[in-house]
Amino acid sequence: MKKKIYVTRSAEETMRLAEKLAHSLKAGDCLALMGELGSGKTTFVKGLAYGLGFKKKDYVSSPTFVILKTYPARIPIYHFDVYRLSTLDEFQGIGLEEFIGSQGICVIEWADKLEGLLPPDHMRVEFSTAGSGDRLRKIVVHHLSKRRGKRKSP
Ligand SMILES: Nc1ncnc2c1ncn2[C@@H]1O[C@H](COP(=O)(O)OP(=O)(O)O)[C@@H](O)[C@H]1O
Numbered sequence: 118m119k120k121k122i123y124v125t126r127s128a129e130e131t132m133r134l135a136e137k138l139a140h141s142l143k144a145g146d147c148l149a150l151m152g153e154l155g156s157g158k159t160t161f162v163k164g165l166a167y168g169l170g171f172k173k174k175d176y177v178s179s180p181t182f183v184i185l186k187t188y189p190a191r192i193p194i195y196h197f198d199v200y201r202l203s204t205l206d207e208f209q210g211i212g213l214e215e216f217i218g219s220q221g222i223c224v225i226e227w228a229d230k231l232e233g234l235l236p237p238d239h240m241r242v243e244f245s246t247a248g249s250g251d252r253l254r255k256i257v258v259h260h261l262s263k264r265r266g267k268r269k270s271p
């Protein structure tokens with residue numbers, strides 16, 4: 118697994134990073150976002166959606182109460198936030214498996230809660246702050262070496 122570490126200094130920079138990353142995504146991909154409240158997960162999803170052609174940044178927000186929001190980007194984006202869920206029953210109740218590997222891209226905030234339910238080939242993105250009030254964010258992207266559909270033919 119290839120790991121890349123980025124440091125951003127503003128929300129705009131985080132969005133730009135996600136926008137660039139968006140170009141390498143394809144239908145069926147699953148991104149697992151991890152990191153504390155305010156670390157930039159939703160900001161990252163705004164940039165991701167923008168990069169995939171969904172330009173209404175204000176419409177992208179944490180689906181904390183509805184669990185899932187769908188954005189009709191070039192490839193549909195299924196944006197989950199599982200912060201409020203706590204039991205295995207609740208996790209299984211969101212029907213994640215219907216969306217994973219579908220014709221859309223799944224992006225899940227607080228995905229560390231779903232460990233075990235995530236597909237083995239998910240792309241993990243970890244966010245951390247450098248201290249309260251600071252605009253510095255460390256973003257670690259774990260690229261999988263074997264991505265679906267990108268394996269060399271024998
Ligand atoms: N470098 C940065 N990257 C992302 N967000 C930043 C950055 N610096 C400041 N911010 C601010 O931090 C907050 C991040 O919030 P949000 O993206 O909703 O986090 P989360 O979804 O992880 O709770 C926003 O208010 C954003 O403007």
Ligand SMILES: [Mg+2]
Pocket residue numbers: 158159179198226
């Ligand atoms: Mg959020």
